[in-house]
Amino acid sequence: HPDRVTALVLRGIFTLRTSELAWMYERGHLEHVYPDHWAAFVAPVDPARRHEMQAAYHDLLFDPDPAVHVPAARAWSEWEARIIAVRPDEEEISRTVEPRHAVAFARIENHYFVHGGWLEEGQLLRDAPRLRHIPGVIVQGRYDACTPVRSAWDLHRAWPEADWRLVPDAGHAWLEPGILRELRAAT
Numbered sequence: 001h002p003d004r005v006t007a008l009v010l011r012g013i014f015t016l017r018t019s020e021l022a023w024m025y026e027r028g029h030l031e032h033v034y035p036d037h038w039a040a041f042v043a044p045v046d047p048a049r050r051h052e053m054q055a056a057y058h059d060l061l062f063d064p065d066p067a068v069h070v071p072a073a074r075a076w077s078e079w080e081a082r083i084i085a086v087r088p089d090e091e092e093i094s095r096t097v098e099p100r101h102a103v104a105f106a107r108i109e110n111h112y113f114v115h116g117g118w119l120e121e122g123q124l125l126r127d128a129p130r131l132r133h134i135p136g137v138i139v140q141g142r143y144d145a146c147t148p149v150r151s152a153w154d155l156h157r158a159w160p161e162a163d164w165r166l167v168p169d170a171g172h173a174w175l176e177p178g179i180l181r182e183l184r185a186a187t
Contacts, residue, residue, distance in 0.1 A: 008136040008162075009186045011179060012144060012172045013152035015124040016117040020151055025053045025113070030145055034083055041079035044072045058114045061107050069107075070099050076106035083145045085173040128158035136162035137186035141170030141179055 014020055023029045027050060031038035042050055049056035060072035074097045081096040082088055096102065112118075120126075136159065140152035149166065156164045165186070167178035174180060 002130050002134060005134050008131065008134055009139070009183065010136065010155075010162075011139040011174055011183060012147045013138060013140060013155050014147040015122070015151050015155065016113070016119055017122055017125075017151070018116070020147070021054065021113055021116075023148060024146060025057075027051065027053070030083065033145060037079060037082045041075055044075050054110065054114050057106075057110050061103070061110055069103060073102040073106040074099065076110065077102040080146060084171060085176055086141075086143050086169065086171045087176075089173075089175075125154055125158050128155060131159050132161055137165060137182075138162050139165045139167065139179060139182040139186060141167045141172055141176065143170065144172040146172040 042053070044060055045053060045056045057072060057076060061069050061076070063069050063072075077096045078093060081093040096105070138152055138156055138159075140147075140149055142149060152164075152166075156162060163186070165182045167176070167182055170176040170178040174183065
């Protein structure tokens, strides 16, 4: 509803494209950057299903047995929490893997991901020109492992009127000093 939006401040751009989901959750990508955390992420998944991590996790996360879905949810949530910032916050990680939080977070996120957000491939970027009359700011961390810079750059190219702010020393977490500084400046 672009007619109802006066301005947008966006951070950590993720457009739900297959390539972005594969980058974060499938073999051959971030496992090269975070092999130790990747090993913990894949641990709950049967080795025969590690070629389809999102689908395998969906089955684990929605298994009615807490002995199955809780460890899976904790592994999913810890994977993200460990790679979200340039300098991970151990206190925040411990909150993230608390069972109730982890189950809710992992189930919601995975459910959207296995369904592609109920969007056509590339739909958000394809429709980005609908934003061209809306003032906007795109804040992105250079070392954002969760939502790679490429996605933010692609959005900026589709919406060139938006103010592009690449934070050179940050990852994905909004609490990283450079990200927080740019968000405050934008608002």
